Amino acid sequence: MILAISQQSRITSGMWAPIGPMPVARTGACAAQLSDGRILITGGLGSSGALNTVDLFDLDGSASAAEPMSAAHSFHTCVTLQDGRVLVAGGSDDIAATNLAEIYDPAVNRWSTAGQMEYTRSGHTATLLKDGRVLIAGGESQGSVRNTLEIFEPGKNSFRFLSTGVLSSARKEHAAVLLRDGRVLIVGGSDGTNALASSDFFDTAAGAVLPGPDLAAPRAGLSATVMLDGTVLIAGGNNGSEDAATAEIYDPAASQVVESVRMTARRRGHLAFLLPHNNQVLLVGGDATGSSAELYTPWRHVFQPTGGLEEARSGAVGAAMASDGLLLLAGGRSRSRVLESSRAYRFATLKTDQEYYDPGDVVAVTGSGWQSGENVALMVHESPKRHADRTLNVKADASGKIETEIRQLIQDPAMAYYFTAQGSLWQAQTSSGSNPAANLNQCAExxxxxxxxxxxxxxxxxxxxxxxxxATYFEGDSLPYQLVMTS
Incomplete structure (x- = not known):
């Protein structure tokens, strides 16, 4: 039975349920969430080769065909830009890697050219920077692995080759994530011969590449996921002889990598998602069966198994859905069969009504996906910690929703607050902080x-x-101001 998203309460948290199939079976595609909550699935490989077709998942979980791309792309990248358009770059057609790029405008359901990258690339990474540009890193073409970088500039609708630096090693099967400070961590992968333990930073302000920390072990086909506190979970991959069942944590504050606990399965080429309003990391596939899944809980530093798929899905794609507590997984390959089916994963959520608060504000906390009628323990933790943790008990209603208010919580403008909920089967975490404060100064000469x-x-x-x-100012003089952030 295929469920509509309106029936999401019938999906048990920690389990998968079928939703609307795609019009076209595909593997090696790319998924991007649009600003209106719909999910765009582009390209990939079908039963007869590389695809230029595109599918759209609507808010109700149904899928329909969208305007096709001008060229076929598989194993490409896709990024939702700050203006809501989607950039598709590189990948492979039926013959070789391509340097073609296209942009989808969801407002008019139309594709337009975005020029060409300097190099043909497949298996590269594309990272949206804080200033709206997109960093393209690594990849391969015709047996040559790239160590070069390019920048896509949406305002000019063109790519610019980065001449100010190259990666410390050519990389494919690597991972790249945007850190809170605006740098990009590019980690692991393969140079075409050896799995890599090295990493690089791309400094967006300087436009330069700097060496990053080494991992404890080489990892090709790994995942990297930024978590709520800014640390990065680096999981799985192959060390050159076997797939890894370990993960490492990169801590930007300490500028070092530490090894975490073991995973529940060896994984390479898996999918990794930070679950929205939950802060657990879901790893799917990439194991011996291609169908298992596990969750990493950062505040407990443990992996645990969660509901698996009913069949193997290598080369699937996924994205968070607009409905709270649901994640989409679409397509992929099950042995020799390319899939058009899709699944939704349900998880518990926890969120506050605002990201920032003023001292004395009431903090409203809500959540969904909990067990009907269960008692959920809600713990409040300060960072940095100056007071003992507070724990409240909240009872879920018949539909699994929780709701409470916390008064007299925000007292220190320099404090961050973490809310952690623990139910009988599920847990979730979110955070909030105080509104930033500043002094506005004037120049007195x-x-x-x-x-x-x-x-x-x-x-x-x-x-x-x-x-x-x-001060002494004359008519027509300008008065200098200085803004000093105090928190």
Whole structure:
């Protein structure tokens, strides 16, 4: 039976349920969530070769055909840009890797050209930067693995080859993630001969590549996932002789990698998702059966098995759905058969009504996907910790939803607050903080100055408005301001 998303309450958390199949069977495609919550599935390989067809998953979980691309792309990248359009770059057609790029505009359901990359690439990574540009890294073409980088600039609708730096090693089957400070961590992979333990940072401000920390072991076909606290889960991959059942954590604050606990299965080429409003990381496939799944819980530092798929799905794609607590997995290959079917994974959620609060604000906490009628323990933890953790008990309603308010919580503007919910079967985590505070200062260079003296007078920054007793300004002068963030 295929369920509509309106029937999501019938999907048990931690399990998969069938939803609308795609019009076209595909593996090696790419999935991108649109700004309106729909999910765009592009290209891939079908039963007769590389595809230019495109499918759209609507908010109700049904799938329909969208405007096709101008060229076939498989094992390509797709990124939702800040303006809501989707960039598709590179990949392979039926003959070789391509450098073609296209942009989808969901407002008009149309594709347009985005020019060409400097190099043909398949199996590269594409990372959306904070300034709206897209970093293209590594990949391979005609047996040659790339160590080069390119930048896509949406305003110019074109690619620019990065001449200011190359990766420390040519990389394919690597992973790349955007860190909170705006840098991109590019880690692991293969140079075509050996699995890699090295990593690189791309510094967006300098436009340069800098060496990153080494992993404990080489990992090709790994995953890298940024978690709620900014740390990165680096999981699975192949070390050159066997698939790994271990994971490592990169901590940007300490600028080091530490090994985490063992996973429940060896995995390579798996999918990894940070579950929204949950903060657990779901790993799917890439194991011996191609169908198992597991969850990493960062606040407990453990992996645990979760509901598996009923059949192997290598080369599937996925994305979070607009409905709270649901994740889509679509297509893939089951042995020799390319799949058009899709599945939805249900998970418990926890969220606050705002990301930031002022001192004294009431924090409203809600969640879904919990067991009907169960008691959920909600713990509040400060970072940095100055007070003991607080625990509240919240009872889920008949549909598995929880709701409560916390008063007199936000007291320190420099504090972050983590909310962790624990039910009988599920757990989830979210966070919030105080609104940032700042001082607005004005330049007071002294009173009674001549125009010539004013030119060389030092600036004394004063909080609040300056007046004739502190400063000398003439008609037409500009008044310098200084904004100082205090939290």
């Amino acid at each position: 002294g009173s009674g100055l001549s125009a010539l003296q004013q030119l060389t007078a030092p600036c004394n920054w004063v909080n609040g408005n300056v007046n004739g007793s502190k």
